[in-house]
Amino acid sequence: MSFARGLIEESQRTHPWLNHQLFKDVWDAKLSHNQVRQVIKQQGAFFLDTIRHAAVRLAAVGGPFPTREDLEMQRAMVSTLVEEAGLDTIGGKQTAHPLLFARLAEGFGISEDELFATDYLPEIVNEKNELFRLQREGPLAALCGGAIASEAINHEHSARMLQAYRTHYGIADDHLTFYAVHAGGVEEEHGERGIELVDRLASTDEARHEGLLAMRRAIAARTAAADAMYRLAQATPR
Numbered sequence: 001m002s003f004a005r006g007l008i009e010e011s012q013r014t015h016p017w018l019n020h021q022l023f024k025d026v027w028d029a030k031l032s033h034n035q036v037r038q039v040i041k042q043q044g045a046f047f048l049d050t051i052r053h054a055a056v057r058l059a060a061v062g063g064p065f066p067t068r069e070d071l072e073m074q075r076a077m078v079s080t081l082v083e084e085a086g087l088d089t090i091g092g093k094q095t096a097h098p099l100l101f102a103r104l105a106e107g108f109g110i111s112e113d114e115l116f117a118t119d120y121l122p123e124i125v126n127e128k129n130e131l132f133r134l135q136r137e138g139p140l141a142a143l144c145g146g147a148i149a150s151e152a153i154n155h156e157h158s159a160r161m162l163q164a165y166r167t168h169y170g171i172a173d174d175h176l177t178f179y180a181v182h183a184g185g186v187e188e189e190h191g192e193r194g195i196e197l198v199d200r201l202a203s204t205d206e207a208r209h210e211g212l213l214a215m216r217r218a219i220a221a222r223t224a225a226a227d228a229m230y231r232l233a234q235a236t237p238r
């Protein structure tokens with residue numbers, strides 16, 4: 001098995017988006033509409049800022065002078081940025097993923113004003129800071145902490161969220177495009193692209209150590225955030 005595929009296997013076992021009780025409770029309809037509302041508002045800290053997340057990844061590729069390799073790496077990363085920013089910016093149809101997230105929130109009765117004014121929990125602030133920091137550390141940390149840790153498993157998570165929001169929470173499909181596009185393999189493609197790139201970059205023991213740590217840091221940050229959102233949901237009246 002390749003190094004990157006080994007990382008993905010670990011992510012499938014440990015990533016909160018597939019394993020945390022918070023999401024299991026959503027899939028089993030154990031959280032009320034009102035409790036889920038609070039979770040969605042917190043998730044905006046990251047999901048409303050994924051254009052910049054992809055841009056930071058791209059901007060961290062390169063040194064003082066241009067190289068052919070850096071140029072190729074930048075080209076390999078740009079499609080993720082364009083997808084996040086919206087294919088409608090280059091003549092396609094799908095709009096920006098953060099705008100799709102705002103539409104999801106609207107489906108739960110959260111206006112844009114309320115969504116953007118959310119008071120974020122400390123664990124959510126830390127999560128976002130760590131995920132952005134990983135993107136700034138260079139291609140290997142960025143890919144292991146992003147494409148591998150979360151994007152490679154996101155289609156599975158998104159398919160379950162889509163199903164639960166549609167069937168248990170009665171949200172109309174019009175508000176569910178955010179999870180429909182991610183369940184449909186957009187992020188899986190990010191993940192596939194990431195696998196090739198990571199296997200190319202992880203050519204030494206040192207690099208593999210850095211990559212593994214980067215993935216675990218991302219999962220740790222997401223787990224702490226899920227713990228905090230779970231506590232918030234349970235402290236929210238049903």
Ligand SMILES: [Fe+2]
Nearest residue numbers: 050084097182
């Ligand atoms: Fe996305």
